[in-house]
Amino acid sequence: MKTRGNPQEDRPMPDTETREQRIFRLSRRKALKGLAAGVGALAIPGRKASALTWQDFLQKNFRELTRAEVETVIARLEKEYSARFKKDVKVKATPPIEGVLYGYGLDLSRCIGCRRCVYGCVDENNQSRDPQIQWIRVLQLEKEKGVDLEHAEYYYNPREVPAPGHFYMPVQCQQCRLPPCVKVCPVQATWKEIDGIVVVDYNWCIGCRYCMAACPYGARHFNWKKAGLPAGEMNPETHYLGNRPRPVGVVEKCTFCIQRTREQPGKYPACVEVCPTGTRKFGNLLDPESEIRYIIENKRVFILKEDLNTQPQFYYFYAT
Amino acid sequence: MKKIWEFFKGTLVLVAKGSKAYYTWLLFLLTLMTIGTFAYAYQLKSGLIVTAMRDQVSWGFYISNFTFLVGVAAAAVLLVIPAYVYHWKPIKEIAVLGEMLAVSAMVMCLLFVTVDIGRPDRFWHLIPKIGILNFPQSLLAWDVVVLNTYLVLNLTIAVYVLYQMYHRREPNKAVFNPLVLFSIPAAVAIHTVTAFLYNGLSARPFWNASILAPRFLASAFCSGPAFMIVIFQVLRKYTKTDIKNEAIFKIAELIAYAMFINLFLLGAEVFKEYYSNTIHLAPMEYLYQGLKGHSDLVPYIWTATFFNVTAFILFLVPQTRENFLTLNIGCVLIFTGIYIEKGMGLVIPGFVPGALGEIYEYSPTGIEILLTIGIWATGFFVYTMLLRVAIPILNGDFHVGDDGVTPVIGDDRFIVRRPGFVSGRSDAEADLEASA
Amino acid sequence: MKGKMPYRACLTAVAAVLLLVLAAPSPDAHGKGTKESPKEESSTLQFPVPPPPFSEGIFPCSECHAEMTPNPKRRKLEEEHTNIVLNHGQGRWCLDCHDLKNRDKLHLISGEKVGFDESYRLCGQCHGDKYRDWKVGVHGKRTGYWNGKKEYLLCPNCHNPHNPRFKPLAPKPPPVRPEDIR
Secondary structure (H helix, E strand, O other): OOOOOOHHHHOOOOOOOOHHHHHHHHHHHHHHHHHHHHHHHHHOOOOOOOHHHHHHHHOOOHHHOOHHHHHHHHHHHHHHHHHHHOOOOEEEOOOOOOOOOEEEEEEOOOOOOOOHHHHHHHHHHOOOOOOOOOOOEEEEEEOOOOOOHHHOEOOOOOOOEOOOOEEEEEEOOOOOOOOHHHHHOOOOOEEEOOOOOEEEOOOOOOOOOHHHHHOOOOOOEEOOOOOOOOHHHOOOEEEOOOOOOOOOOOEEOOOOOHHHHOOOOOEOOHHHHHOOOOOEEEEEOOOOOOHHHHHHHHOEEEOOOHHHOOOOOEEEEEOO | OHHHHHHHHHHHHHHHOOOHHHHHHHHHHHHHHHHHHHHHHHHHHHOHHHOOOOOOOOOOHHHHHHHHHHHHHHOOHHHHHHHHHOOOHHHHOOHHHHHHHHHHHHHHHHHHHHHHOOOHHHHHHHOOOOOOOOOOOOHHHHHHHHHHHHHHHHHHHHHHHHHHHHOOOOOOHHHHHHHHHHHHHHHHHHHHHHHHHHHOOOOOOOOOOOOHHHHHHHHHHHHHHHHHHHHHHHHHHHOOOOOOHHHHHHHHHHHHHHHHHHHHHHHHHHHHHHHHOOHHHHHHHHHHOOEOOEOOOHHHHHHHHHHHHHHHHHHHOHHHHOOHHHHHHHHHHHHHHHHHHHOHHHHHHHHOOOOOOOOOOOOOOHHHHHHHHHHHHHHHHHHHHHHHHHHHHHOOOEEEOOOOOOEEEOOOOOOOOOOOOOOOOOHHHHHHHHHO | OOOHHHHHHHHHHHHHHHHHHHHOOOOOOOOOOOOOOOOOOOOOOOOOOOOOOOOOOOOOOHHHHOOOOOOOOOOOOOOOOOOOOOOOOOOOOHHHOEOOOOOOOEEOOOOOEEOHHHHHHHHHHHOHHHHHHHHHOOOOOOEEEOOOOEEOOOHHHHOEOOEOOOOOEOOOOOOOOHHHOO
């Protein structure tokens, strides 16, 4: 009997099967194959897409990649970004440092609401300029009302800050110990690393924005449009989970400048360094000699929306 | 099997043939679907920025429609329980129409979710084993599972029942009963899971209330059946399907009870927020009164509340319930009222004021509206196709021939107005009377 | 010979006592929060600070002041340094901080001279809580490495010692409103 090399088709007909049934079975298989191919064809990148986009499409979640696969991904991304921004872009995948849990302190008695942290962050972390994305939002509050979010002002623009009778509270991702955003992500595109940073795999996020609904601090931001990042303003030192340029349709947020803080020795986040009044403090919560531990032990510290039990690693305090 | 293939070919013949009204209707739907497709292509090209959603209000019109339609789909259970648990004949004959509505509503839900996500090309990330489905931690993962299960379940039940009727035999109870009985908790599950997906978010106090899941179920059992009542009357008038008044009135009565529970739970929510008067009153105040000068949603929610209360009374009082004019007015009022209350009236106040107290007033853009209309047209299209096959099977016009394989189509028209046709009489009798 | 013995014994005793007192370590006043040597207040305390932010050409002060007779009288200066407005506390004047004899130095309350590169020791006398926080890295602008060498700034790098209150700044632009993002 002529064989086709296909075991399913070549096997001899069982006695119970009629000719019609066999034809139907084979044609059904063909039909399903065609259907799968057709549906698959809708989803795949178009003919113009280079090999770059194919691998992009098929890439698995960052946490499932082997060391070698991570390096392939990084090489591919570096090539893509360098071509796009016409500079030598580095993408790191620096792992967490052992024995480190990052903590952040923000001194409410010192913040004057100048927003240099906002723009320092934007410069360091390659946020889209148009449409504008800012990871830090500074709230202007009234001294008489205290921390009353219902009456906060975000678009304040007086000639000088601090405006009399007001104080200022910047808010960014609190890197919660019990992050509601991580709980709700349907594809585990966001998770908490062991050094405490809550990260997003921009190549895995499907853009459902459930995490944005879940965040009590308004800390997560979405790329509603393809990011507008001028090549001249692009920071070429990036981290895969941090400040590398983000694609459209995914969520992003503060990562405690993962590309700076995980270095050895570790640099401060950009917002800490640029703040002119020394409002911002950062360090290792597990190090008893760190600034952040000193603050927690000696200053009046409080947590934003403590009743929600998110247990942030971000502490507001009053130094005076 | 050849029989299934022949049946399938027969359905294709059926849907391709019909009256002028049928073709007009299909053309209308296909036009809307085409416009919707173009709107989606534009959205894919430019990004979701063409919608009015922004970081402050990150879910909008698409998810509002999705939430409402999950409720409509869950409502099939309101027909399934009297039909298959209580074996009440008037509804038993037509329960399959409810299951088909559930299928159409599910298709619409899946389409709304697809057009809402930022990276539809990454849909495969949701498939377990191939991607990562964050089950059971994420309620969205649960929703993916239960919605697809419910769709497949209802489709299987409807197709199985119709196929058996086509072959003029009873469905196999051993297969059929478990599926149907399972569809009851499945219906409750889809809407409870959807409610929990909002409910679990501590960041949004408007949703973080235990009352949300019961309210969802109560309002679901109002909207879907109201639509069914209207469909039944349309089918009764324009096709040979026989639907007894009893069935319709009983459904209307059940809607009245469901609306009572919905209104009672609304009252409970309003009391708690206004009496305790914490900062969590703000979203409800935004919805019903306006907040700091922002009051876009106020006229809508009051309209919805007025519609719901009026409809409740119309359905409750037997005189108005059994009068087809007031009954139909009630159906339209209740469907619209729940659409507003559970759609924009649920999703938007969740985001206003925002997590940091910001107020951003969201109102859908043209692209969102066109795409939404396109998806609704798709849902109607799917339902029309299913009805085009189901009605002839139900009234015996489409059945298997004597050889047990070839289909016989007794009527290849659809949506035909038969002068003098009275439900329960055969064609022959009607023709005789007409010629007399 | 009889009178000289007690005198010598006394001298020896006093010398011995003095030696003992000088050799004993001073009690550790600030136990917590610092890795530096226990002798907190000695001039061996080193913080890596940038140079003091002198006005152009003003330092070394001794270039002018070495030839001048020091005048300790409290007065309003008429001839030089008239651009300096002292707005720091109440009833203060120049020589409360600047040393009378050596203008290249500042002086502590005890009279001990400190250089301008150690001015934090002077400010810390009154502003002890800020000083304590500053040493640990909690007060003031923070740069450097969080798990390595921290970079410190001198007090005058941010606070003008003659008019220390932080001046208001012009804020950077507010964010774009969501309705304006297209």
